[in-house]
Amino acid sequence: MSSKIAIFYIGATGYIGGTALQAILAHPKADTFEITALVRSEAKAKAIESALGIKTIIGSLQDHAFLTENVEKADVVFQQADADDVEATKAIISGLKRRFEKTGKKPILIHTSGTGLLIDNARGEYASSSITSDLDVASIEKIPSTAFHHEVDLLVNSADIEGYATTYIVVPGIIYGRPKGPLFDGAKPIAHTHTIIVPMFVEVITRRGRPGIVGKGANIWPYVHIDDNADVYVRVLDAALYDPARISHGREGYFFIESSEHSAYEAIKLIGEALVGLGVITDAEPDVFTAEERTKYFGSEAIVSVFFANARCTADRIRKELGWAPKHTEDFVQRIKEDVEVALKQLKAQ
Template identity: 30%
Template sequence: MASTTGKNVFLIGPGFIGREVLDLLLAEGYTVTTLTRRENYATELQQSGAKTVLGSLDDSDIITKQTIDSDIVIHTATADHLASVEAVIAGIGQRASQDKHTLFIHTSGTSLLSDDAKGNYPSDKIFHDDKPEEIDALPDSASHRLIDLAIVRARQKIGTKAKLVIMIPPLIYGVNPQYQRLSIQLPTLTRFAIKHGYAGHVGKGESQWSTIHVKDLARGYVTLLHWLETTDASKVLENPYFFCENGYEFIWKDAVAVLGKVLYDAGKIKSHEPKTIPESDYDELFGKYTAWVVGSNSRSRANRLRQLGWEPKEKHLMESLAQDETPLIMKEESGFSGYGGVAASGSG
């Protein structure tokens, strides 16, 4: 029989992805404690029904302590913060020593699969999550891989005393009207376009990615959680990886053309014709990772979630980009100076 856990969840990162997951968990009766840096946001989260603990990803002691007190941990803050993941693993290890089982879902991303196309060509390489050997064959230098490997090694060490898995979404898009949060890649290209007066892409813009709407992704986490709750730990150990894509892939230059048309029609840029962004401007995008984050190929198939009954329901990328993201970005008043967070890692 599968070991059971309670319904006490520690959610790290109640932001773009995590807030959607939080709502679904609360609706299903889970007790959720979230890690947040800001008191005013903590108040908002408490009003939604969540508990909060103040702290950042660098507060390892807080993360470890909260993990020890939680049956389930879901990390949606970033794919590239090793210390916070190590703090979770430390807490899981302490729980295991007390014969307490833990479920842990970490968020990676399919920049992990990115090639060196630099926008110049499409690829026929597709990764499948029911073929973990394809992912394990990736170099340790691949984006997000260092953090993912920490989890893979922890799985091997802890064995059946916990269930640790990695959610690997592709390009995430979509807007919840209630929260009006945005993803990273295409919104950053949109803000760049408004500042520079043209819609731009890396290289020829020919490479392609898989996609997922944030609401479909959130449902994917809950589907995965239910599977972990009802599946033997020995079975979970067979494969740590889960993709989450909606079956729709896009070419970068096509997406740039859509956002460019919306901006042009609104008088925000001078021409609707997309063009190549010079490498000298990459620091206003994702720095040295720009070619991988918005110019690579990254194609994946979420076979495992589909086998569990999950299916995408939301609008596709181009419709969402034209109707939701781009109009919202045009209302922003703050100046743009590049994406300030960490969008990728590794050495390529």
């Protein structure tokens, strides 16, 4: 029987999951980890095995029996592929329960949510004065189950509350920055090289010919660089495995991730300035989307409300408990401009 720590990794080819996986493989005790990554195709499986030297299995979140079966084999499960898949989450926690019943040892689940669970209905009109600390358990418990991602968060928590798993929920803000490493380098990266926010606004601004906002664009979101975000997963894993008394879990185990915050107006104008510099548009100053434009470019008012909501928070728990100190706190402007260049190249290639 293997004495290694069995890790089942969901989301290895994602922007978040891929960077975190590379960081985990740089852990000083990585040679004691036996990582198996879930991927959707044989081509991806071969590419990851070649690039990282880990095991893979081919499947999907939609194959619930398969998911449960593989979770049951793991000491640690990472879920970084989908923050809103209720049925997949049920399959995962079913596997965790089976693991506990089989071994008597609580498996670990590190789940990725998002600060969208905190959004209000500002629609760009104001910067909220409400800033939620992840140490404020009472405020987090008041978040309705209907909030973005939160139905799944509560399912994850239930496994900890019922005593058959130890759970941690990582809650990043908007992530930016170009990841590097074997999953991301080269002409044909194995993993996704960007999050959705910057490419989406690059496409909208390019099609429209000018940046646009809703209301005043005064709403504020938290941001974090992709490498600082990956560092969180390493710290959570390390503490969960080797010093669990240091780290909160279950209902207290929410870890907001932010290193700066910016208004929608500020971020969208930065994207506009980068596109002016690249000769795509001539005016970087945002004006207000018309109702017709909101439908044209975003598809629905519900999506508009998300991007122009406030989601302010402070990452106090990870700083306090695990000493997290983000390194990318002064280079937001430069990194966003780099993201715009990458997104524009991909848009032109479509």
